[in-house]
């Protein structure tokens with residue numbers, strides 16, 4: 001076997017983070033693309049050290065005319081590498097990326113449950129993390145939208161005991177490509193990956209390469225690290241905000257908030273508490289301007305109010321409270 005630096009890196013990382021404990025049953029999601037193929041080869045090579053039971057799942061969305069050939073390609077690869085494979089075929093092609101993702105994760109869950117896998121792993125890389133960060137930044141999400149793609153989480157609410165793990169988050173797409181080249185792995189080229197009309201593909205094919213070439217060759221890794229740091233910070237801030245919200249919200253109603261505990265709090269917490277207050281009180285998501293307007297009321301004179309929010313209500317100072325009232 002060809003033991004590379006990448007094998008050593010992943011081995012160390014799995015140990016340090018205890019991502020896939022020895023002897024676990026691990027289901028590897030393989031599209032056939034470079035990232036998941038790299039992941040599959042690495043895990044097969046590390047298997048003798050960890051004694052995992054490994055299997056592959058491949059989902060055929062029936063989107064492209066060559067999707068059956070893609071299935072055959074992954075199937076024959078798995079046969080050659082002596083790893084069991086589950087193939088799921090969509091009864092009707094999912095409409096759009098989000099529907100495809102939902103169906104895919106549903107398949108992961110069904111197979112993992114039925115065949116008693118402890119872990120489902122995907123080939124998401126640092127480049128995916130960087131892309132998600134840029135995508136969410138330009139769409140205007142706050143820091144919460146910037147922290148997606150963590151190392152592991154429960155696969156779904158229905159199946160929290162099965163963990164979804166992303167072991168390749170320290171590898172860039174360039175590195176998985178080099179690994180596949182070095183080991184001559186037969187990567188399946190997905191024709192839709194080249195389609196520039198998809199925003200994510202544009203970031204992948206134009207923005208990140210531009211950053212790497214003109215700003216910093218390690219930019220994808222740095223963006224991914226920022227995303228990881230944000231992830232922990234958002235978790236922490238949100239838990240602090242929830243505590244403060246619980247102190248300030250009136251018992252029995254979610255329409256009235258005591259301003260006093262908020263007045264000494266940091267602006268970062270004030271914003272988060274106010275978002276919780278508005279979202280719970282109005283039962284819908286709120287935007288940056290609405291949160292800012294409500295935050296300004298924390299120290300405003302009695303009787304001040306925001307402009308009318310959708311639903312014909314506003315937030316008004318009825319000292320010492322903030323109240324959601326009909327206009």
Ligand SMILES: Nc1ncnc2c1ncn2[C@@H]1O[C@H](COP(=O)(O)OP(=O)(O)OP(=O)(O)O)[C@@H](O)[C@H]1O
Pocket residue numbers: 028029030031035036057058059060061101104121122123124128
């Ligand atoms: N058709 C598929 N069958 C099995 N696994 C897949 C398939 N497509 C994607 N995956 C898994 O998901 C990982 C990420 O793939 P990709 O970046 O295309 O998906 P995404 O839609 O951007 O991410 P997400 O799955 O989080 O929504 C792949 O490395 C692979 O592990």
